[in-house]
Amino acid sequence: MSGAGRPFAARVAASLTGEGGVAEGARLVVAASGGVDSTVLLRTLVGAGWSVIAIHVDHSLRDGEREAQFVRDLGESLGIETETVRVEVAPGNVQARAREARYAALADAARRHGAAAVVTGHTATDQAETVLLNLVRGSGLRGLAGMAVRRDLGGVALVRPLLWATRAEVEAEAAARGWGWIEDPTNATGRYRRNRLRRDVLPLLEAEGGSRTAARIAAAAAAARAALDRPALLDLVGTADGRGGVVDLDRVRVLDRPARLAVWADALRRWAPGAAASAALLDRIDALLDAPVGQRVGAAGAVVWRERGALAFTTPTAPPPPVVVEASGRWSAAVGAGWVEGRPLGAVPPSFPSSPNAEVVDADRVPGRLVVRPWRDGDRVRPLGRGGSALVSDLLADRRVRPSRRRDVLVVEGGGEVLWVVGHRLARAVAVTDATRRAARWTVSTGF
Numbered sequence: 021m022s023g024a025g026r027p028f029a030a031r032v033a034a035s036l037t038g039e040g041g042v043a044e045g046a047r048l049v050v051a052a053s054g055g056v057d058s059t060v061l062l063r064t065l066v067g068a069g070w071s072v073i074a075i076h077v078d079h080s081l082r083d084g085e086r087e088a089q090f091v092r093d094l095g096e097s098l099g100i101e102t103e104t105v106r107v108e109v110a111p112g113n114v115q116a117r118a119r120e121a122r123y124a125a126l127a128d129a130a131r132r133h134g135a136a137a138v139v140t141g142h143t144a145t146d147q148a149e150t151v152l153l154n155l156v157r158g159s160g161l162r163g164l165a166g167m168a169v170r171r172d173l174g175g176v177a178l179v180r181p182l183l184w185a186t187r188a189e190v191e192a193e194a195a196a197r198g199w200g201w202i203e204d205p206t207n208a209t210g211r212y213r214r215n216r217l218r219r220d221v222l223p224l225l226e227a228e229g230g231s232r233t234a235a236r237i238a239a240a241a242a243a244a245r246a247a248l249d250r251p252a253l254l255d256l257v258g259t260a261d262g263r264g265g266v267v268d269l270d271r272v273r274v275l276d277r278p279a280r281l282a283v284w285a286d287a288l289r290r291w292a293p294g295a296a297a298s299a300a301l302l303d304r305i306d307a308l309l310d311a312p313v314g315q316r317v318g319a320a321g322a323v324v325w326r327e328r329g330a331l332a333f334t335t336p337t338a339p340p341p342p343v344v345v346e347a348s349g350r351w352s353a354a355v356g357a358g359w360v361e362g363r364p365l366g367a368v369p370p371s372f373p374s375s376p377n378a379e380v381v382d383a384d385r386v387p388g389r390l391v392v393r394p395w396r397d398g399d400r401v402r403p404l405g406r407g408g409s410a411l412v413s414d415l416l417a418d419r420r421v422r423p424s425r426r427r428d429v430l431v432v433e434g435g436g437e438v439l440w441v442v443g444h445r446l447a448r449a450v451a452v453t454d455a456t457r458r459a460a461r462w463t464v465s466t467g468f
């Protein structure tokens with residue numbers, strides 16, 4: 021790690037003014053818990069001549085007076101200003117709520133005191149703990165990236181100038197200088213998952229040199245994430261097709277959730293530009309990853325289908341209206357992008373040309389009025405070649421019609437039943453049999 025061997029204080033300063041982006045000598049709010057990390061940080065900064073104010077946040081959760089008093093005494097002995105800010109922690113996930121309240125109070129203190137940044141005592145050991153916690157939670161690249169040296173805290177910079185040091189190194193610095201601190205009693209309890217990892221797993225990791233490795237992995241993951249954040253990401257995982265575009269699930273699955281949401285937002289922008297990429301819609305699209313094939317998410321301006329190995333993005337178009345035709349003799353119907361035609365053939369032809377888009381039917385069994393319309397949920401057909409009836413939706417799934425194409429499929433209905441799933445299956449009711457005297461030929465020509 022760069023800078024190894026340099027004095028502790030010099031490395032803190034290098035982190036602050038380097039990655040931390042803080043101007044030398046700037047005024048800083050030091051988040052002082054009373055624990056070893058922030059105590060060593062505070063003392064180091066004061067020793068190096070930085071202008072600091074120590075803020076202790078009292079969460080009113082347990083008896084925090086000992087820590088608050090420790091920080092006050094420390095500030096007094098160092099001749100710096102200190103402040104204890106009491107915050108109320110909203111009910112719910114206590115640790116998360118306490119963290120939110122703490123950071124809000126620290127940002128507020130930085131604004132009030134005109135400080136350039138809030139600095140905390142997070143160490144490489146905390147980083148390992150965070151990465152480990154995220155690993156256990158199952159997060160993606162963002163989670164593996166852990167904590168950054170600098171991040172925004174509601175318009176104020178949060179800088180962590182001790183991320184390069186393990187807790188053991190911080191304790192060694194404290195011991196070398198004879199500095200005391202207060203142990204956080206909750207750290208030793210197994211009450212929270214974070215504390216359990218801290219107590220039971222981290223010492224082993226530390227002993228194996230794993231904290232540093234975790235910190236390196238975090239840095240690599242952060243760099244990978246920054247690279248992946250480019251808008252070109254969609255080009256790596258998706259392809260346009262005639263009616264929109266498809267995103268390859270194998271490729272998109274290696275991304276973490278925030279990167280995937282960015283892909284969905286880009287896909288909507290590109291392939292369903294009428295849709296508003298709300299957080300709720302992006303969430304629903306993301307949930308399609310684990311949904312069965314055929315599931316779809318619809319919103320104003322967009323339809324997203326779960327296909328085999330892909331998500332298809334299209335723009336919904338109003339379904340074409342049904343067209344009623346008189347079936348006697350020759351008939352034709354234009355429906356949406358499709359064109360369906362019936363033509364009398366007279367005698368039954370000795371052989372039928374084999375084409376998925378053409379059927380020969382018994383003209384005498386065709387009802388007088390036919391309706392041509394897109395198929396609907398619940399439509400059933402009594403198909404030629406097998407008994408009983410089948411749901412049109414099942415038939416299309418069996419025939420591996422892509423979900424995004426399914427809504428284009430038309431049916432010819434007559435006499436109260438589906439006579440032809442156009443392009444796919446004819447019903448027994450109109451099929452040619454040995455008794456057929458006159459035949460008609462039905463054909464369809466559509467864009468699909």
Ligand SMILES: Nc1ncnc2c1ncn2[C@@H]1O[C@H](COP(=O)(O)OP(=O)(O)OP(=O)(O)O)[C@@H](O)[C@H]1O
Pocket residue numbers: 050051052053057058075076077078079119122139140141142146
């Ligand atoms: N009560 C507090 N008052 C002021 N600063 C605090 C307080 N608690 C923690 N901090 C700051 O946050 C740093 C990290 O503390 P700690 O690791 O205990 O918090 P955490 O909750 O585990 O971390 P995170 O902020 O990542 O959730 C400390 O070094 C200190 O700078």
